Amino acid sequence: MDAYRYTLADFYASDSPSVVEPPADWGAWLAEPATQACMALFEQPLLAAPRAATRIASRFDGTERDVINLTSYNYLGLATHPEVIGAARDALETYGLGASGAAMLSGTYDVHVRLAEQLAAFKGREACALFSGGLMANYGALQGMLRRGDVLVMDEKCHQSIIDGGTLARAKSVFFRHNDPDALAAVLEAHRGKRVLVAVEGVYSMDGDLGDLTRLAPVCAAHGAPLYVDEAHSSLLFGRTGRGIAELQGVEDQVAVTFGTLSKAFGGVGGFICSTQAIVRYIKAYASAYAFSCAPSPPVVAGCLKALEVATRNHDLQDRLWRNVARMRANLEAMQLNLGDSASQVIPIIIGDSAELLFDIARRVQARGVFLQPVDYPAVPADQRRFRLSVTAMLTDTQIDDACNVIEDEIAQRVKR
Ligand SMILES: Cc1ncc(COP(=O)(O)O)c(C=O)c1O
Numbered sequence: 001m002d003a004y005r006y007t008l009a010d011f012y013a014s015d016s017p018s019v020v021e022p023p024a025d026w027g028a029w030l031a032e033p034a035t036q037a038c039m040a041l042f043e044q045p046l047l048a049a050p051r052a053a054t055r056i057a058s059r060f061d062g063t064e065r066d067v068i069n070l071t072s073y074n075y076l077g078l079a080t081h082p083e084v085i086g087a088a089r090d091a092l093e094t095y096g097l098g099a100s101g102a103a104m105l106s107g108t109y110d111v112h113v114r115l116a117e118q119l120a121a122f123k124g125r126e127a128c129a130l131f132s133g134g135l136m137a138n139y140g141a142l143q144g145m146l147r148r149g150d151v152l153v154m155d156e157k158c159h160q161s162i163i164d165g166g167t168l169a170r171a172k173s174v175f176f177r178h179n180d181p182d183a184l185a186a187v188l189e190a191h192r193g194k195r196v197l198v199a200v201e202g203v204y205s206m207d208g209d210l211g212d213l214t215r216l217a218p219v220c221a222a223h224g225a226p227l228y229v230d231e232a233h234s235s236l237l238f239g240r241t242g243r244g245i246a247e248l249q250g251v252e253d254q255v256a257v258t259f260g261t262l263s264k265a266f267g268g269v270g271g272f273i274c275s276t277q278a279i280v281r282y283i284k285a286y287a288s289a290y291a292f293s294c295a296p297s298p299p300v301v302a303g304c305l306k307a308l309e310v311a312t313r314n315h316d317l318q319d320r321l322w323r324n325v326a327r328m329r330a331n332l333e334a335m336q337l338n339l340g341d342s343a344s345q346v347i348p349i350i351i352g353d354s355a356e357l358l359f360d361i362a363r364r365v366q367a368r369g370v371f372l373q374p375v376d377y378p379a380v381p382a383d384q385r386r387f388r389l390s391v392t393a394m395l396t397d398t399q400i401d402d403a404c405n406v407i408e409d410e411i412a413q414r415v416k417r
Pocket residue numbers: 133134135136138159161201205230232233261262263264269270271
């Protein structure tokens with residue numbers, strides 16, 4: 001079998017006699033040495049914190065190595081900030097490890113109340129609901145608000161958790177062309193009279209480009225369609241006070257519900273949505289991800305409270321991040337790599353349609369001490385296989401330049417623009 005001819009997209013619906021027996025062709029593909037060599041690049045254990053310099057146990061060659069980390073979402077370095085670690089450690093002593101209950105029953109602690117209040121204040125909203133994951137927050141909010149017969153209108157590049165949220169609610173899912181206000185208007189026109197919700201993102205997670213809220217929000221307003229904005233990769237980073245792309249583009253008053261995750265710039269784990277008191281209460285009552293799941297771990301919540309304080313105290317971390325993004329971009333642009341439309345700390349290096357080339361480069365780059373991960377189809381279009389690079393505030397100039405030298409040798413030399 002030519003393993004590179006197939007991807008994960010090929011086997012999900014293959015024949016199988018039983019739901020607990022994966023398809024035989026999937027098993028045969030997985031057993032191919034080439035597939036195993038590719039799979040070995042995923043789930044490689046980190047042996048240290050997600051700092052700019054960390055250590056991984058490479059699954060593809062069985063060695064442990066120090067690496068420059070261009071893959072973690074620890075954009076501002078808050079996952080490893082001493083004050084954040086201190087706050088989480090204190091909370092661990094006070095509350096123990098887990099919340100040991102759903103928020104409605106025994107899982108709400110004073111730290112949860114404080115974080116929800118402060119996130120609502122930070123986002124300039126009346127109320128906030130916390131979830132134990134970002135994906136859970138999208139599931140919960142969308143399943144809580146929408147129902148059968150409603151229409152969830154999504155930008156075609158929306159994250160899987162938004163798509164799944166609509167499915168959970170049994171709403172009709174409709175996509176419009178990425179960032180295209182005319183396409184959005186046509187979809188809304190076609191669903192006139194229905195209860196609709198339009199979902200878009202601030203920073204698109206695989207491309208690093210920005211949602212064009214300035215042009216999309218007025219279309220929603222003209223059609224009376226509420227707007228839901230996923231600011232997973234933009235909260236704490238964009239806008240004058242760090243509220244995200246809606247703040248940057250001056251359309252916050254046109255956003256009905258704003259979503260954030262605690263797993264990216266906040267450096268923890270968990271998710272949240274902010275909106276009016278009325279809709280947040282309603283979501284909490286009807287979202288399974290809120291009502292039927294254990295509340296977030298108190299030490300993580302306390303760490304995120306401190307992360308919010310540190311990140312909004314001044315602009316120092318953001319300034320360092322944007323300085324690093326500018327340096328990284330300048331280096332990559334000089335190599336004439338295809339960086340798509342990235343306008344953020346997420347920078348794709350698009351290499352094209354060859355999975356074999358993608359994985360071969362990934363192994364070489366990592367063997368030379370740069371932790372940069374490949375993204376294959378179906379996570380991205382088959383002709384736009386890529387590396388997804390995350391710039392963080394913690395990188396030093398030397399680390400950026402050293403990583404770029406490896407990228408130049410291993411990617412730029414082999415990938416034609
Ligand atoms: C745009 C977007 N929304 C939601 C999520 C889910 O967040 P989490 O990883 O915190 O569950 C992600 C995760 O990568 C994301 O990129």
